[in-house]
Amino acid sequence: MKFIKNHLMFILPLMAILLGVEFYLVFDRTTDSYEKGLTEGYSMLVVTNEPASLETFQGLNAHISSSEKIKREGIVSEIAKGVSKDASKEILGALPHFYSVRLDSYLGTASLDKIKKDLESHANVKSVETFGSSYSSSYRLFSFIKLSLKIFIVFMAVVSLFLIIKQMEIWKYAHKQRMQVMEIFGAPLMLRSGVLFKVAIIDAILATLFTSLFFLYLKFKWAANSGIDMMIQNKEELFKMTDIGILLAVALVIVVIAVYTVVFTAKGEEE
């Protein structure tokens, strides 16, 4: 019972950190694809006196990734109904040129304002419409959710780290006598800390395994049967097999630091 308790006291906070890491990875991937979607769905309208090329726009601001000319004939046919062909040609000639301009990434409102300014600085550009208000509210909501989740993950990791430090104190107490006796008889560091490493590495593997199983369950059972469109669409982002490697590496780094801290502090007290 004591043996299981000792392991769980380390595995659980380690799992909490790994869950934090995995949530971060999942969130990062999900927000990346969401950002991509927002970026693809967003365009600004640029009105020019003369026809303009993509290179001209990109020369004014590097964030511009593509531009598409909006056909003026459609506009003319709407506004010149019942007007003669000659008159409609005249209207077409008088109309400026319209471009739908897309950006390379999801930018803040300050960056949008800068792009607008950069474009308007060109003599050929008549006006720029960024549709800033609707963009701004989506951007703020998105940033708020992103920040909240990151703060929560960091908070969870800090609390878990404290629990691990507490567990290290218990380890130190439990293993101190053995390590000190072994040191007196000339045992090298690796032999002295061998048992501790074994226990810690097993715990790291178990914590990685439990965390991975939890996410695999989320991916293949919960998300698939949730009926929530966003979950079903983003199912692939939930857990990737490469994440097992990342989680194991994080867990091993934490346990190696924990074990060395115990080994060196136990030695310091003896002397």
Add this chain to the structure above:
Amino acid sequence: MSNVISASHLTLAYDNGTKEIIKDATFSIKKGEFVFITGPSGSGKSTLLKALYGQIKASEGNLVIGGLDLATARKSKLQELRTHMGIIFQDYKLVNEWTVAKNVVLPLMIAGYSVDVQNTQAQRLLKHVKLSEHAEKYPLELSGGEQQRVGVARALAKNPVVILADEPTGNLDDYSSNVIWDLMENACQQLDTTVLVVTHKIPSIFSLPYRHFIIENKGVYEVH
């Protein structure tokens, strides 16, 4: 005969050299000698012993053991030196979560002997200290005298060059004390092991020729 231990103007101190325990001590001990170090409580006997196994460093002077100057020795060299020492403590310093047999073979484990050799040696050593039937018990299941005999068996496990003993029979019954003195005498006589014992009182039953040092007023003096 060559010196196994030699101290030259040795000063040992705590608190960054401000609290001197031993001052300007010069002595040497040859291979195969049996040495008693006596002195009143708090005179620095245990401190001298700690310096001999490299637990504390000299604040001045030199302390050379087996040709190794402990003041300048690298950690790995000090570790290696300790594997040639058998150390016996008044408080036994056994690993309580290990069986008696495992405690006894600790020096063999450190030296990388196979499990088979360790098991054979454990049986032999425990027979020597008359604890064969306790091999699978844990130290806290034994009496103080029995625990100290385990400590002595551990110290003898690898036929050490030097045995350092700190009050080895301090609180023990006569039977355990006699077994322990016998074992140390045998090691000295038969294996030519240098034995250095810190104690309050030299046992009356002791039969071997020995040297006697006394620690007084921070100095180490030989009694002739």
